[in-house]
Amino acid sequence: xxxxxxxxxxxxxxxxxxxxxxxxxxxxxxxxxxxxxxxxxxxxxxxxxxxxxxxxxxxxxxxxxxxxxxx
Amino acid sequence: xxxxxxxxxxxxxxxxxxxxxxxxxxxxxxxxxxxxxxxxxxxxxxxxxxxxxxxxxxxxxxxxxxxxxxxxxxxxxxxxxxxxxxxxxxxxxxxxxxxxxxxxxxxxxxxxxxxxxxxxxxxxxxxxxxxxxxxxxxxxxxxxxxxxxxxxxxxxxxxxxxxxxxxxxxxxxxxxxxxxxxxxxxxxxxxxxxxxxxxxxxxxxxxxxxxxxxxxxxxxxxxxxxxxxxxxxxxxxxxxxxxxxxxxxxxxxxxxxxxxxxxxxxxxxxxxxxxxxxxxxxxxxxxxxxxxxxxxxxxxxxxxxxxxxxxxxxxxxxxxxxxxxxxxxxxxxxxxxxxxxxxxxxxxxxxxxxxxxxxxxxxxxxxxxxx
Amino acid sequence: xxxxxxxxxxxxxxxxxxxxxxxxxxxxxxxxxxxxxxxxxxxxxxxxxxxxxxxxxxxxxxxxxxxxxxxxxxxxxxxxxxxxxxxxxxxxxxxxxxxxxxxxxxxxxxxxxxxxxxxxxxxxxxxxxxxxxxxxxxxxxxxxxxxxxxxxxxxxxxxxxxxxxxxxxxxxxxxxxxxxxxxxxxxxxxxxxxxxxxxxxxxxxxxxxxxxxxxxxxxxxxxxxxxxxxxxxxxxxxxxxxxxxxxxxxxxxxxxxxxxxxxxxxxxxxxxxxxxxxxxxxxxxxxxxxxxxxxxxxxxxxxxxxxxxxxxxxxxxxxxxxxxxxxxxxxxxxxxxxxxxxxxxxxxxxxxxxxxxxxxxxxxxxxxxxxxx
Numbered sequence: 151x152x153x154x155x156x157x158x159x160x161x162x163x164x165x166x167x168x169x170x171x172x173x174x175x176x177x178x179x180x181x182x183x184x185x186x187x188x189x190x191x192x193x194x195x196x197x198x199x200x201x202x203x204x205x206x207x208x209x210x211x212x213x214x215x216x217x218x219x220x221x
Numbered sequence: 222x223x224x225x226x227x228x229x230x231x232x233x234x235x236x237x238x239x240x241x242x243x244x245x246x247x248x249x250x251x252x253x254x255x256x257x258x259x260x261x262x263x264x265x266x267x268x269x270x271x272x273x274x275x276x277x278x279x280x281x282x283x284x285x286x287x288x289x290x291x292x293x294x295x296x297x298x299x300x301x302x303x304x305x306x307x308x309x310x311x312x313x314x315x316x317x318x319x320x321x322x323x324x325x326x327x328x329x330x331x332x333x334x335x336x337x338x339x340x341x342x343x344x345x346x347x348x349x350x351x352x353x354x355x356x357x358x359x360x361x362x363x364x365x366x367x368x369x370x371x372x373x374x375x376x377x378x379x380x381x382x383x384x385x386x387x388x389x390x391x392x393x394x395x396x397x398x399x400x401x402x403x404x405x406x407x408x409x410x411x412x413x414x415x416x417x418x419x420x421x422x423x424x425x426x427x428x429x430x431x432x433x434x435x436x437x438x439x440x441x442x443x444x445x446x447x448x449x450x451x452x453x454x455x456x457x458x459x460x461x462x463x464x465x466x467x468x469x470x471x472x473x474x475x476x477x478x479x480x481x482x483x484x485x486x487x488x489x490x491x492x493x494x495x496x497x498x499x500x501x502x503x504x505x506x507x508x509x510x511x512x513x514x515x516x517x518x519x520x521x522x523x524x525x526x527x528x529x530x531x532x533x534x535x536x537x538x539x540x541x542x543x544x545x546x547x548x549x550x551x552x553x554x555x556x557x558x559x560x561x562x563x564x565x566x567x568x569x570x571x572x573x574x575x576x577x578x579x580x581x582x583x584x585x586x587x588x589x590x591x592x
Numbered sequence: 593x594x595x596x597x598x599x600x601x602x603x604x605x606x607x608x609x610x611x612x613x614x615x616x617x618x619x620x621x622x623x624x625x626x627x628x629x630x631x632x633x634x635x636x637x638x639x640x641x642x643x644x645x646x647x648x649x650x651x652x653x654x655x656x657x658x659x660x661x662x663x664x665x666x667x668x669x670x671x672x673x674x675x676x677x678x679x680x681x682x683x684x685x686x687x688x689x690x691x692x693x694x695x696x697x698x699x700x701x702x703x704x705x706x707x708x709x710x711x712x713x714x715x716x717x718x719x720x721x722x723x724x725x726x727x728x729x730x731x732x733x734x735x736x737x738x739x740x741x742x743x744x745x746x747x748x749x750x751x752x753x754x755x756x757x758x759x760x761x762x763x764x765x766x767x768x769x770x771x772x773x774x775x776x777x778x779x780x781x782x783x784x785x786x787x788x789x790x791x792x793x794x795x796x797x798x799x800x801x802x803x804x805x806x807x808x809x810x811x812x813x814x815x816x817x818x819x820x821x822x823x824x825x826x827x828x829x830x831x832x833x834x835x836x837x838x839x840x841x842x843x844x845x846x847x848x849x850x851x852x853x854x855x856x857x858x859x860x861x862x863x864x865x866x867x868x869x870x871x872x873x874x875x876x877x878x879x880x881x882x883x884x885x886x887x888x889x890x891x892x893x894x895x896x897x898x899x900x901x902x903x904x905x906x907x908x909x910x911x912x913x914x915x916x917x918x919x920x921x922x923x924x925x926x927x928x929x930x931x932x933x934x935x936x937x938x939x940x941x942x943x944x945x946x947x948x949x950x951x952x953x954x955x956x957x958x959x960x961x962x963x964x965x
Contacts, residue, residue: 162532165525177520184529191536195341198876198890200540203317204551211558251962332958336896468962544955545962547906 154196158189228425230432232363235370236505237422237440238447241272241415243502244325245448247469247495249414252549253452254464257404259393261461262453264405269445272416273438275564280434282568283426285575291423292516295567298574307567308517314563315510316530318418319503320537323347326499327538328545333472334492344538348507348531351500355508356527359428362504369497377494380487381451384458384478392460410556416441417557417564424509468545471495507534626654629694632671633756636681636718637707637741645717646677647684648705648745649696650756670753673745681721699727702756703763704734704779705797707741711828711835715782719833722779730780733763736828736835738798747799750817762824763795771845771857773824786833791937793827793839793847829935836935843934846927849920850887850938850949852877858897863915870916871896872953885941888950889924891917894957899964909955917953924949 162185169178194201228236253261286294291311296304326347327340354361419441426433455470464470475488510530511523520526542548635648650671674692678684688696706718715734722728737744752758766773773795776785785792800821827839827847839847845857852874860869876890893913895902903909931937931944938944 165528169522169525174521176518177522177525180514180518180520181525181529184526184533188529188532188536191533191540195536195539200543202543202547203320203537203541204547204555205543207317207559208551208555211555328958332960336894336957466961466963466965468958468960473960544909545958546903546909546955550906 151196154192158192162189225428226430227358227360228363228428228430230430230436232367233425233429233433234436234440234443236363236366236425236501237419237437238444239366239370239373239498239501240422240505241419241441241444242447242498243415244322244495244499245415246451246498247329247471248325249411249448250452250455250470251464251468252552253408253411254456254461254470256408258401258461259396259456260398260401260405262449262456263402264408264411265445265448265452267405268411268416269442269449271412272419272441272445275412275417276419276437276441278565278572279420279423279426279568280437282572282575283423283433285572288427290425290427290512290516291420291568292513294571296517298571298578305517308513311563311567312510312513312517315421315506315513316534316537317541318421319506319510319534320541322499322502322506323534323538324541326496329469329472329495330492332468334489340539341535344535345531347500347503348535351503351507352527352531354500355504355511356523359425359508362501362508363425363428365504366501369501373494373497376490380475380478380490381454381458383480383487384474385454387459387477388457389460390457392457410552413556413558413560413564414552415444417560420564420568421506421509424512425505510534623695623697627695628697629692631696631698631701632754633703633705633745633759634698634701635673635705635707635737635741635745636710636721638710638713638717640709640713643679644677645679645681645684646675646741647681647688648741649674649676649688649692649698650745650754651692651694652754669748671748671755675742675745681717697727698725699729701729701732702754702760704732705737705741705744706734707737708796708828708835711736711794711830713834715786715830715833715835719779719783719786723783728779730783731778733760733777733795734779734782735759735777735795735797735824738796738825743799744797744822747820747822749821755822759797759822759824766795766824767853768855771848771853771855772827772841773844774827774848774851775853782830782833786830789832789937790939791829791831791935793829793844793936795824796826796828796838798823798825831935831937837933839934839936842923843927846924847936849874849889850924850927850947852879856894860900861916861919863901863912867900868912868916869897869900870894871898871957872916872920875954875956881940884946884948885938886948886950887924887938889920889952891920891951891953892956893953895955895959895961896957898959899961902961902963904963913953913955917951920953921949921951924951 162182166178166182166185169175169181191201191203253264257264282294283289286297289297292308295307295311298304299307323344324340327343330343331338331340354365422437429436451471455464455474459467459470459474463473467473472488472491475491476486478487479485507530511527514520514526514530515523542551629649630652631649632652633648633650635646635650637646637648638644639646650673653668653670653672655668674688676684676688676691678687685696704718704722706715710718718734722732723730747755749755749758752761763773763777767775774793776792777794782792782794800823801816801819826841827844828835829837829839845859848855849857854874854877856871856873858869858871860867862868871894872891873894874889875892876888878888880886880888893916903912925947927936928938928944928947928949936944938947941947
């Protein structure tokens with residue numbers, strides 16, 4: 151876990167600081183958002199209990215269907 | 222960027238074929254045969270037919286917005302806020318498809334030849350190479366695909382031909398029974414995977430010349446026929462009874478090939494071919510995801526975006542499914558719905574809005590003239 | 593003073609080099625390769641009544657051809673076992689040359705075998721004699737001989753020419769593929785664990801078949817690998833430098849799982865009345881120490897050898913996973929309860945019987961079949 155956080159924060163932090171220092175704010179935020187999403191996924195992987203994306207999609211689809219289905 | 226024709230028609234044709242073939246040769250075959258038995262080779266054919274129809278839909282949308290990619294069309298038609306939502310959704314879609322591709326790849330490699338290697342190692346290595354190629358641009362991807370195609374086609378069919386030494390027509394008899402035919406049309410996830418995933422190629426449309434339509438539909442048809450022939454060869458050489466029990470029938474088929482007991486163990490050839498097809502599919506998805514975000518948010522530098530996408534895809538791959546059993550269940554239920562949303566629903570929405578806007582514009586013009 | 597001109601530079605350089613060469617030669621301690629007796633395995637035995645110590649050195653026979661792959665070639669054994677007895681281990685070393693024509697070179701040895709009676713008496717001597725020598729290499733594994741030392745040290749092994757090498761390679765494979773051998777089985781681990789008042793579990797070495805007679809040196813024409821072979825079996829629990837108990841295969845796997853060793857192990861489970869052979873590996877291991885210590889195990893399951901039955905739906909799979917996890921948990925909990933009895937300790941945990949074990953199992957690896965025929 152610590153190793154994961156170490157490399158992740160070093161990598162993301164490093165790139166983000168570099169972009170911010172170069173005054174490329176939009177690039178920095180875009181990268182940050184992507185990194186944030188991937189952090190959520192990687193955290194699960196590091197915990198050995200990956201967050202299953204297809205299960206989330208299934209919930210989404212069922213949710214949408216239940217809204218549209220009659221009664 | 223707009224209308225920069227850099228890919229030749231033939232290059233796009235091969236790219237389409239290789240993209241669609243992608244992972245199908247080792248992921249799809251088992252479930253096709255399980256569903257329709259001896260007539261399973263018909264499934265890719267009707268799937269391909271529908272795939273061509275879907276492609277015509279996309280081509281129609283493209284004709285109304287020539288020289289624009291899917292992302293740009295969404296932004297134009299739906300406006301900045303809604304269009305951004307649509308492109309971000311497409312980005313996530315391309316990422317999840319890439320996750321599927323990578324996961325199928327690592328499951329295949331760890332299940333057959335490299336059981337001790339952890340999955341993320343494969344994911345990251347493939348992503349680095351695919352990302353590098355995609356970063357070079359569309360020309361590189363297309364040219365690479367064209368260059369590699371003869372090295373894929375000839376060894377693949379040669380090895381399949383070697384395997385037909387075990388052929389038996391009895392394995393197809395009786396053919397075209399009503400129950401199996403019903404099973405063919407019940408298998409609607411073929412529409413989702415692989416044919417609706419081809420919407421990713423929409424991001425490359427502006428780079429192809431005026432033979433886009435013919436090349437795209439031709440490529441889809443060729444891929445469908447290729448898959449169908451492969452399934453046919455597998456049923457004839459392995460038989461339905463065995464195929465249904467094997468996880469990777471094509472790998473097992475090739476493993477059993479022995480030419481005069483001298484040339485054996487040539488399944489590594491098939492493994493390499495399948496790996497290269499996956500690279501091509503991954504490159505296209507990577508490029509599509511990258512371009513989608515780049516055209517929406519217009520960052521100055523490219524490499525941070527590429528790195529961020531690589532991180533996300535590498536994280537998506539181990540997370541996309543729990544295991545193969547959960548994957549089968551999810552695929553059979555939701556594959557068509559999920560891919561249909563991105564391959565059909567949104568393009569139809571874009572078409573509809575385009576026509577509505579065009580009609581409204583004409584009415585305003587007429588109104589202005591008569592007033 | 594020698595003038596430092598161009599003319600004198602080269603000769604002075606040569607002189608300096610020549611002097612260095614003379615001094616670097618190490619004349620006093622030099623040893624040619626053919627003057628060395630290269631030891632591949634060491635055996636230690638002590639008679640508890642008389643206190644007489646015996647050391648066995650298994651020495652490489654350089655006259656056997658290295659490329660001999662056929663069993664009919666070469667009627668010389670690949671190793672010679674020398675046996676020396678004496679009052680103390682140090683004395684033995686010095687009087688070894690009554691029989692040995694070459695200088696003992698132990699730096700290359702692959703394993704130390706200690707007889708069971710010595711292990712039950714105490715391992716301090718073994719540990720000390722190895723650590724006291726600079727070339728002792730305490731990173732070498734220790735095995736306990738389950739049978740007479742004579743037999744163990746004069747048994748040859750098929751497939752791998754030197755028994756010491758054969759044993760060492762098997763330990764690696766057993767550790768990674770069967771979880772029947774631990775990571776910490778070297779001399780240094782024995783020392784460290786004993787000094788920490790913890791236990792160490794060492795593998796037991798036995799013979800299979802009949803040991804060859806003194807005349808029969810090489811296995812000629814035998815197909816059966818069990819005619820004359822060594823076998824690694826069971827685990828010896830060492831506490832306070834003394835062997836206290838033996839663990840069987842199941843207990844060994846339990847113990848190593850509780851330690852957090854990452855290796856594959858295979859077991860046939862009964863799930864819903866059906867047998868399923870499952871391959872499993874520790875994926876994630878976490879421990880909580882304190883009043884009620886907790887050990888949490890996350891197992892990766894593999895269908896590599898599940899030829900009896902494979903679940904076909906997600907619900908079925910979930911049931912199988914939960915059932916297997918529960919069975920392993922119960923087994924581990926039972927092992928923890930018996931730990932004190934067996935003399936086994938878990939690192940940094942005072943009372944193993946207080947440990948609460950939690951097990952999760954998930955399918956990670958598929959095999960070539962989706963469903964058995």
